[in-house]
Structures are given as structure tokens and as C-alpha cells.
Amino acid sequence: VSPGYCWPFQTSRSQLVIRLPARVQPTAITVQHPLKKSSALGDISSAPRDFTVSVSLCQALGTGRWGKAGADEEGEEETLLGTFSYDIEKEPTQTFPLQVDELPRAFRFIRLVVRSTWGKSGYICISRVQVHGNTMGKNAIGQ
Numbered sequence: 001v002s003p004g005y006c007w008p009f010q011t012s013r014s015q016l017v018i019r020l021p022a023r024v025q026p027t028a029i030t031v032q033h034p035l036k037k038s039s040a041l042g043d044i045s046s047a048p049r050d051f052t053v054s055v056s057l058c059q060a061l062g063t064g065r066w067g068k069a070g071a072d073e074e075g076e077e078e079t080l081l082g083t084f085s086y087d088i089e090k091e092p093t094q095t096f097p098l099q100v101d102e103l104p105r106a107f108r109f110i111r112l113v114v115r116s117t118w119g120k121s122g123y124i125c126i127s128r129v130q131v132h133g134n135t136m137g138k139n140a141i142g143q
Contacts, residue, residue: 006033006125008046014124015113023106024133029053030095031086031112032128045119047088048126052115053081053098055107078111079103088118095132106136 007016033047056078082099110131114124 006127009114009124009126011123013113013115015111016126016129017109017111018129018131020108020110020131022135023108024110024131024135025103025106026053026055026081026098026110026131026133028095028097028132029082029084029110029112030093030128030130030132031084031126032093032130033086033088033125034092034127044088045117046123046125047118048086048114048116048124049088049118050083050085050115052083052113053096054078054111054113055081055103055109056111081110093128106134 009016031048031051033044079100082096084096086094112129114126117124
């Protein structure tokens, strides 16, 4: 991960909806941010700290959009896959196994909501997010 290259968000609480290249039953998520010693200023307080990961049935079916927290625009409940904390004292690449049993279906979209950072209140910087899981159906890569 190169310092200075990230997805910047203007608030300390932001969300990222990822459209996956295929329908996936997610099993884990990886978040990456440069180490403090790699930063030109020695400051990585814009790194995400606490975050959640969720999916929505309407998003799985391609109908509706995410709206208010806890439900998508169609009023369907979203499924929380876990609440996690990125630790800036550990490795820059951290993988978090999802905190749910196997999901009954695959999803094309997954939502990551950053709830706090390691100090900066004005913005968040996310360098890389990876979704791990099992591809499903005719849209699976390689089929």
C-alpha cells in the first residue's frame, strides 16, 4: 500500500457500497491502510477504526438502494455481517472473518460503514478493501 493513495471521505463517519464482479456469499473482508512509518508525516489518524459490514436482500435482487441505517430504501432489513476494529498497531492488511453463519444466498453488493477513525474527525482514508467469499450462479467468474 502506497501512502497518499486512498479513497478519501470528507467525514469521520462514511459508507462505501461495493459492487462485486459476481454474486458472492461473503465470508471475510480485508481492509488495508499504510503503516505509520510509511507515512510521510508519520500520521495515520485518518485510518478507519470501527466499522460494520452488511448486505441487503433488495440489493441482492437488484431492487432498491440503501437509505437510512438498518434498512434499504424499500424498507427491507439489511443483514449485519459484523462489527470490527482496524488496529493501526498491527499489520497494514487485516482480514476480518464475517460474524454470521453461512448466508442463504449470494450478493452483488456489500456495504462497509466506517463509524470512527484513529483521530482525524474531518476525513477518512481507505486504501484498499477486499471481499472474500464463494462465487455463486451463472455470473460467477470463470463460468
